[in-house]
Amino acid sequence: MPDTVATPGPVIPRPVTPTAILAAQLTELCDQLSGTVSGEALDKLARARDLATGLDSYVTAGTTEESPELADLARATSAHAWHDGLEQEMLSGHVEGQLLKFLVRMSSAVRVLEIGMFTGYSALAMAEALPDFGTVVACEIDPGAAQVARAAFEGCAAGHRIRIELGPALQTLQRMAAAGEEPFDFVFIDADKGGYQAYLDLLLDSSLLATDAVIAVDNTLMQGQPWTGTTTENGSAITAFNRALAADPRTEQVLIPVRDGLTLIRPLPR
Template structure:
């Protein structure tokens, strides 16, 4: 395997991906002749069940467009760790932040099913989810994408130029809460909101959307990473600050009488919320 391929190989960041990695490690241990055969067989079957789910889901789901595939490839090939090695006080960007094929196709389905025309994305990264949703919009639809990092905003904009749907996307480069307040003040309203940004600000995004008219009366909120590597349901000592923030967010949403929601075990968790 080439050095480039190893460098660009994504690390597991979903509960299922982490489980597969741990099962693979245990399975290698069972190669020792002292391990009972039935234990090794059971572990092998557990590994095959877990490892096969995501590849199978992707194989039988509608394939991504050439523009989305090109964007994903460009994101994987970008040397994020080298480019931002000096950013001690800024979020570390990495290819694992990409929404990806399965979640992108899910968001496209939600756009079609909801009939959304105005979409707000809080946290864009290199633009995969924004472009996926734009592909499902009618010609007069639009995506307003919030991104705090100017480099990735320009990275995404260059990718959007390669798609006939890229013109539906406008990028706001600023801290997300600042952009949300500006949009609310301008009287903007959105049919669908996708949140995938600073986990510690999820509760603030949620409250601002509901306390203003940013979320249309019949609108939906989709929230990414609401399982965050399994941390929200693991013991507190195994939670990072982001894991604790997501656990608190999930509880706030569950306790809010203004909404109803469902948390789907898609990749790293995707919560669908609607105002009741």
């Protein structure tokens, strides 16, 4: 009989949002304290655990299902062997994808700009909300991620609405602004966290934004680091960005606690 090779199982996503991190820590704490503390205290801790662990799945269950094409793309992203700092957890995911899709449709957007595409889940979700003549211009710096996205878009009905711009996003934005690219109705920023302020400044100071455009910025809760004091390079960058944005007279904004935080920004009339 020939030797059999074990097929690796699916990679379990690590907790990367405040809710998921809280749920994991409360679960671990319940296990550690079981049998060592009073029943009442453990019951309270277990209820807190259940609140945290059940929230994401309940929100997902109450959200419109993703399209089969988006589900296929999520599976392909999960199965890919990532490297160089890329990981499956960078995918926007079902709930945030549906929120972006909802916002694009609600705003009657025709032209969408994405800064940081990864494997294209959010780009495809937004493209699905556009009219057939609509366009998503998706900026991505990693050729491997862009290759996964292209393969997914080729088999999707909305894939032809997506134009990939490969290279550093700031250079792409500068080039588009200099070339007089048509303005965008909706912008989604989910790229290098240290570059967020430069992206926002360029958008606000150029002609790339249409009147009444909306900008959505991802990861603005950054795993809870901005308010817990746990600091990484990304956490410091998001903390600085959030602080500067809150004081920026050019905009109004609201931070929504969905997934790892999504800030919606509306440029104010000048």
